Amino acid sequence: MTILPPHRLDLAGHRRRNGVVPWVAYHGEDGRDRLIEAVAAADLRGRGGAGFPTARKLRAAREPRSIVVANGCEGDPLSHKDAALLTLSPHLVLDGLQLAAHATGATETILCVHQGSPVRSSVRAALAERDDRVPVRVEEIPRRYVASEESALVHHLTSGDARPLGKSPRPDERGVRGRPTLVDNVDTLAQLALVILQGPQHYRAARADLVTVTGAVRRPGVVEVAPGVSLSAVLAAAGGEAEPVRAVLVGGYGGTWTSDFRSGVTGISAVYALPARACGLEYTAKVLAFLAAESARQCGPCMFGLPAIAADFAELLRGGPATDRLARRLPLLSGRGACAHPDGAARLASSALRVFEADVVAHTAGGRCRILESVA
Structure with a gap:
């Protein structure tokens, strides 16, 4: 049932x-x-x-x-x-x-x-x-x-x-x-x-688990899946890919990017399928700006750390030299806030730098990634 x-x-x-x-x-x-x-x-x-x-x-x-x-x-x-x-x-x-x-x-x-x-x-x-x-x-x-x-x-x-x-x-x-x-x-x-x-x-x-699936799927919404199923199975439950999917954000805005669709759902039961035509760094920059704006502004990591990494990602999109600063700042956020809000932002940003590494190189070299060049 x-x-x-x-x-x-x-x-x-x-x-x-x-x-x-x-x-x-x-x-x-x-x-x-x-x-x-x-x-x-x-x-x-x-x-x-x-x-x-x-x-x-x-x-x-x-x-x-x-x-x-x-x-x-x-x-x-x-x-x-x-x-x-x-x-x-x-x-x-x-x-x-x-x-x-x-x-x-x-x-x-x-x-x-x-x-x-x-x-x-x-x-x-x-x-x-x-x-x-x-x-x-x-x-x-x-x-x-x-x-x-x-x-x-x-x-x-x-x-x-x-x-x-x-x-x-x-x-x-x-x-x-x-x-x-x-x-x-x-x-x-x-x-x-x-x-x-x-x-x-x-x-x-x-037992069935409820998972929200959004992005490049044919039937976005809340689906029911068996515990522990792969991301491929979760996307299939939402009708499958509506267009080629490049990576998936698992666990909501404070979650993790992955391109391994054999892995499962962790954290918040939410999955976003990023279409191959989209820039993962650009999407992440928008989410980080949202997370910075939504903080409680009552501890250092939220007051100063989140706006700083959001600004770093925005600069990265423009081709600025932000990767070294991000490498220094991101480890300082986790475990130091009044709640887990900065931990989620750090997790999201770190996974984006890893999964979209080729785009980081392209943005740093010329201010545009291969995605933006292909649709310009």
Whole structure:
């Protein structure tokens, strides 16, 4: 069975398709243990990009005063799977949210979406149909790239400031309003619901991952693929190449360029297929400029490092001598920010210099790469 239905499901349609959560099997403290054990047996991992074991997060946040936050903001412009879930199958996400609340003992749940997001009407209509044990509050988050980062969500829900807090303390130690908090991507929560609705063994055998595919493919959008499949298989699920593809950006704007289509999807479940007629350095320069503009501007790597490497890439496109500066600067960004934002930018830039090495040489020599010369 596919995760995404062909059209939006109301509560009755959701239950016909996916079933009803067997709450009686998970009653009481022993039931919470069994629920978390089922999630562990399914080997469910976070679908927001980090891939952290979900059962471990549930155990860490298991406190009487805990809060569960469903992250449906999807800040990366190349990812649309969370919006597809909340639009087409909101009850699957809400079932998962209630199960996470039960597993942790939470008395409050919050579903976060971006301000003005088109999924709001679907979510609110779904909530109006339900009579859940733990109330769900919908919170709109500023439409900024870093605002959906885990600690930024906690910060916003506590103080109204949607900037990352740093790597410690973790939200399960001190989260929203100082209470232990579980933050899970809505895709993770939908998968959690499927674990319980299908059983962990069946889930592992039939599991599918949602991946957003854009760029030079025949049917861009959200596809469902088996875990661990190659990039070739992901592109095939989106109808195959609409024109020759030169390289693929895997993992969204903070991801990695590759020309090895035998490799798989890592990080955020988003794949962009770069057409052979396009310049990968030019695309990367535009993304780096976006990432620099979208930083929280509260730590050195974001305030100074990201604008510097964005300027270096712009200079590289013009034929300037930027490669030596990039070689010095890029290693200084990773691991030094308040969040992983500068790490992603450094990863993207480094992979572009490697995958598009011939174009780097051409730009440096004459200010134009072979792509621009061929279409001029």
